[in-house]
Structures are given as C-alpha cells and as structure tokens.
Amino acid sequence: MDLTIHTPGTAPERSKPIAADSLERYGFLPNLHGIMAESPVMYEIYRQTGATFARRTLSVLERQIVLRAIDYENECHHCMAVHSPIATRERIPGAILSALRHGDPLADPKLETLRSFAAAMTRTRGQVGQAELDRFEAAGYTRENLIEAIVAIGYEVLGNDIDHVAATPLDAAFEAYAWSKPEPVQQADAA
CATH class of the missing domain: 1.20.1290.10 (AhpD-like)
Incomplete structure (x- = not known):
C-alpha cells in the first residue's frame, strides 16, 4: 500500500495544526511527519508522546x-x-x-x-x-x-x-x- 507524504496543504484538516507546528520547528515538514499526517490520531499521539518524553528524568x-x-x-x-x-x-x-x-x-x-x-x-x-x-x-x-x-x-x-x-x-x-x-x-x- 502506498502511503501519501502529505504537505501542510494536503494534510487532513485535523492534522494541519500539527503539521504547521512541525513546519515551524524544522523549517519543513519531514517526510515521516507527512506520512503520519494521514492519521491525525497517530500524528498527535507521536508528537505528544515525544513532547511528554522530553520531560523525562x-x-x-x-x-x-x-x-x-x-x-x-x-x-x-x-x-x-x-x-x-x-x-x-x-x-x-x-x-x-x-x-x-x-x-x-x-x-x-x-x-x-x-x-x-x-x-x-x-x-x-x-x-x-x-x-x-x-x-x-x-x-x-x-x-x-x-x-x-x-x-x-x-x-x-x-x-x-x-x-x-x-x-x-x-x-x-x-x-x-x-x-x-x-x-x-x-x-x-x-x-
């Protein structure tokens, strides 16, 4: 199955704010994030887990x-x-x-x-x-x-x-x- 590498413009509506955040953070939307954008749930969980893990011991x-x-x-x-x-x-x-x-x-x-x-x-x-x-x-x-x-x-x-x-x-x-x-x-x- 081919998965789409979304851009901030083609990302599903619920993924657009997360894609915009990635774009701001990296200066571009990394390919992996573009693929994750297909599923706003996946993309949000991935980004939130990463942000939470950043507060680790x-x-x-x-x-x-x-x-x-x-x-x-x-x-x-x-x-x-x-x-x-x-x-x-x-x-x-x-x-x-x-x-x-x-x-x-x-x-x-x-x-x-x-x-x-x-x-x-x-x-x-x-x-x-x-x-x-x-x-x-x-x-x-x-x-x-x-x-x-x-x-x-x-x-x-x-x-x-x-x-x-x-x-x-x-x-x-x-x-x-x-x-x-x-x-x-x-x-x-x-x-």
Whole structure:
C-alpha cells in the first residue's frame, strides 16, 4: 500500500495544526511527519508522546542513547539518519553517537548498561530476564527510569514502524546522515 507524504496543504484538516507546528520547528515538514499526517490520531499521539518524553528524568544524553539503541535494533534507516543531527545539536559526543550508529558498546559502564537494556527490551519485545533488570538497577537507574525507557520504546517504535511500512524516503536535509545497520563481522573459524 502506498502511503501519501502529505504537505501542510494536503494534510487532513485535523492534522494541519500539527503539521504547521512541525513546519515551524524544522523549517519543513519531514517526510515521516507527512506520512503520519494521514492519521491525525497517530500524528498527535507521536508528537505528544515525544513532547511528554522530553520531560523525562533521564538526561539528554541518556535519552539519545535509549532512542538510538531502539533505532539500531529496529533497523530504522530513516529514524537513525534524521535523529543523528539532532543528537549532534544536543551535544552528544561524537564517539557515543558513532558507537550507537554502529551498535558498539559504550565506554562508560553505566551508559552501556542503559544502551544494552534498551536494545534487549527492543529485541525481546520487553521479555528481558531478571538479570537484565538487576543490572539496570545496579548501574544506578531507578524504577522511574525503567518505565521511561519503556515509554521511549513505545514512542520510537511508532516512528520505526511507520518508516518500515512506508519505506519513507530520506529528506534531503538528512542525506549526510544516511544510515544502514552494519553487517555483522564474520569471525574466522579457529583451526
């Protein structure tokens, strides 16, 4: 099924105020938002969840780690590309952003616990074991942080799934950040 990439002018009436807000925020209507505009309910939930998650207890860095770990696990080419310059604007260190884009462990043990937890939650659809939960808590994260990580998964999966269904073309503004999940490195068999 082909999904329309709406413009502010072609968006359904109930989506027009949200599209106008996106236009003001980005200077253009990102393709993913144009697709979401087809459903005012989807578009509103996505934007409201994002705005609510912005008031989290996790730091800006921790928030980006969770969201990019989700994009990596879900192989969301569009979301990783679009959010990489946002992470850069939020002053996420280049080494951390690079590691997130490559699926590499983070050097900081606490941040790596957060990254691996978000990745495991995404991969297993929330079916992580007690050991994973214990590691999360032992790293210094709270129950509130845990619930916020789950909110982040719900939020990011909305965008990931729309991107996958629509095969969202990457906006020209984000082409420099184009991304695809790296192929696993093949280990040579020991002789």
